[in-house]
Structure formats: C-alpha cells, structure tokens
Amino acid sequence: MKILAVESSSLVASAAVWEDDVIKAEYTLNNKKTHSQTLLPMIDSVLKSSDTDVSEIDAIAVSSGPGSFTGLRIGAATAKGLGMALGKPLIAVPTLDMTAYNIFKSHALICPIMDARRNQVYTGFYKNESDFEVIKQSFAADIKEVLYELESLGDEVIFLGDGVPVYKEFIKNHFACPYAFAPAYMNRQRAGTLACLGAKYYRQGKVVSAQSMVPEYLRKSQAEREMESKH
Template sequence: MKILALDSSGLVASVALVEDDTLVAEYTMNYKKTHSQTLLPMLDEIKKAVELDLETLDAIAVAAGPGSFTGLRIGSATAKGLGLALNKPLIGVPTLEALAYNLYDTAPGTLVCPIMDARRKQVYTGVYAFENHNLITIKDQAALPMDELIRELNSLERPVIFLGDGVPVFRDMIAERCQVPYSFAPAHLNRQRAGAVAALGAVYYKEGRTQRPEEHQPEYLRVSQAERERAKRLAKNGEA
C-alpha cells in the first residue's frame, strides 16, 4: 500500500510518501514562504528523489483541517487535482488527529493535546490518548478559548503533553493555570508532519475511510475573518 500525504494546514508545509510500514520520504519546511510557493515543488522533489510513479499510488491523504484557511484550500486543491488526474481516492485526515499521531503510543493514561493558534485567544484543539496502539478521541476537535481548554484538562486529572504552534503563544498561560502534570513535545514532533498524515491515513484507508476527490472539503470549524467582516457589513447595511 502506497500513500502520498500533504499537510499545509498551518505554518508548516509537508509532503510524505509511506509504503506499507515504511516512511519512504518526507519533506517538511517551516519557513517564511507561502504554501503556494512550496507544496508542489516539494512534491516534485520527492517524486524525483525516489523515482515515484504517481500511478502506483493507492491513495492521497491530506490534512483536512482545521487550520489556516488559505493553507487548507491549497492542500485540498492540490490533493483533489492529483486525485482527479490519477483517478485515486482521497483520505481526509483531521489535522489535530494527525498532530496527535506524532506522539504514537504515548504512555497509558497520558493525554495528547495539540493546540493550533486560532487567534483571538482561541485555539484549534482536541484531546487524545492511545489505547491498545489505537488513537482514541477524548474530546473532538474544536475551536475554543485557551482558558476553557485548560479548565477541561484540569477536570480530566490526567498528565498531558502539548504540541502545535499554539504552544509558544500560550506557554505562559499553561504554566500559570494548568493544575495537572504537563510537558511539551520535542522539536522534531511538535508541528505538522505529512509522515503522520500518511501513517494515520493508511490506517483509515484500511478501514475504508476514503472519498472521491470531488467529495473532499476542508473542515474549517469556523468562518474566515473575511466572511465574518462581510457578515458584519451586511448586518450593518440591514440595520441602516
């Protein structure tokens, strides 16, 4: 089984190829470039480096959100274009589940809590654990205030590992308010990685959780800033 994976849901752009239980190639970049500049060239580099024939792929996995609205659209459009051109199914992998999968088989009883900065003192987050080598969802992914998340984690009374681009933003708040033992994932595991999207995508592929390319839609969890501003303008005009 050969899975190509893309993740452009956050600041990181990442492309990976997994074949059976082997990570064949992964190209990850966390730098000041837009995903429209990096994602396709990264894919092309992997294709050339491992002499990948795209026709041999079984499926294309893509980080399906939440995350950056622009980044999700770029990843979705790229995956859908490839899927349609190659007649291959897509696997939409929730961004936060893929982030949590970076910490595969964390110690029993320990929670994994990815946090992505969603602005306005909010995070995109979910709470996960591993049981019998399987990723278990304790709290479904959602957008919520960071202080509310910390209260929920305190109520669960279990050790927690934080990861994601929200960590540097909310590290001080975590230190001040988190009442359970906590730690932070190390540098090589604390951001989005297409390798995790591919590995979890392979699990979902075996479970039959695929979709036709034209069916795929990113999961934004909330409307974009542009849409919020448009709604405000319409409401204001309506009142006038």
C-alpha cells in the same frame, strides 16, 4: 500500498511518500514560504527521491483541517487536482488527529493546540497508549475553557502544536494538572505522520472521492465574520 501525503494546514508545508509501513521520502519546511509556490515542487521531489511514479499511488492523504484557511485550500486543491487526474481516492485526515499521532506509547492525554487568534485555539483530546483514540474531536474554544476542561479530566497532559509558543506561559501559570510540552521533533504537523495515520484510516475504509472532499474549517474566516458584522 503506496500513499502520497500532502500537508499545508499551517505554516508547515510537507509532502511524503509512504509504502507498506515505510516512509520512503519526506520533505518538510517550516520557514514562512508560500505553500502555493512550494507544495508542488515538494511533491515532485519526494516522488522522484523515492523512485515513485505518480501513477503507482493508491491514495492521497491530505490534512483536512482545521487550520489556516489559505493553507487548507491550497492543500485541498492540490490533493483534489491530483486525485481527479489520477482517479485516486483521498484520505481526509483531521489536522489535530495527525498532530496528536506524533505521540506514541504515552499514558498521558494528548492535547494538540493550534493558534486560532483572539485567545482561541483549535484543539482535540487524544490517547495513544495501546491504540490511537479520539477522546474529543476537533473543536475551537478559548484557551481558558480548554484548560478548565482538561483539569476536569484529571489526566497528565502533553501539549503540542503551533499554539504552544503562543500560550506556553499562560499554561504554565494557569494549568493545575501535571503536563509536558512535546519536543521539537514531534510537536508540529508532518506529512510522514499524516501518511501513517492516513494508511490506518485507509484500511478502515475512511476514504472520499477527490470531487467530494472539502476542508473542515470549524469556524468562519475573518473576512466572513467582518462581512456579517457590517450587516
């Protein structure tokens, strides 16, 4: 089985080719590049580098959100276009599931946080000690509410994601449970991780048609909120 993975839910842009439990090629950038300019060349690069013809791909894994509205739309449009052109299914993987999947064989509760502005984060709670478990699915909340809920669970917590640099000091000053921050090599979205979790979901039958896949934003865009406030 071969999977092409496409990730653009945040500042990170990433593409990977996965084949039978091996990441054959991966290309990741985290350097303020425009996804609309970089994503297709990155996909072309990982396909060529892994000697993979695009027609050999069995499915396309794509980060389904939450995250940057623009980034999610670019990733979804790219995956949907390829899926429709090739007649291949899509594996819509929640962004926070994929981010949490970077952490393996840990007894701690895994808490990825993405900065959603205005003191809010996108987050979810996970375990990945013996098997990957979604303890609480993706949601948006004030960072204070997230820390309060985590404290009520009483577990040690590993924080990761692009929200960590924003809220690191707040967590240090306000979180009472044992915790750690994931190191750089496992604290951001990666298409390689997306492909691995996508393969797991593919085997479970969690696929959608390219036509039906839609991103999960969790909340309305700033433009939509501003429009509603005017009315």
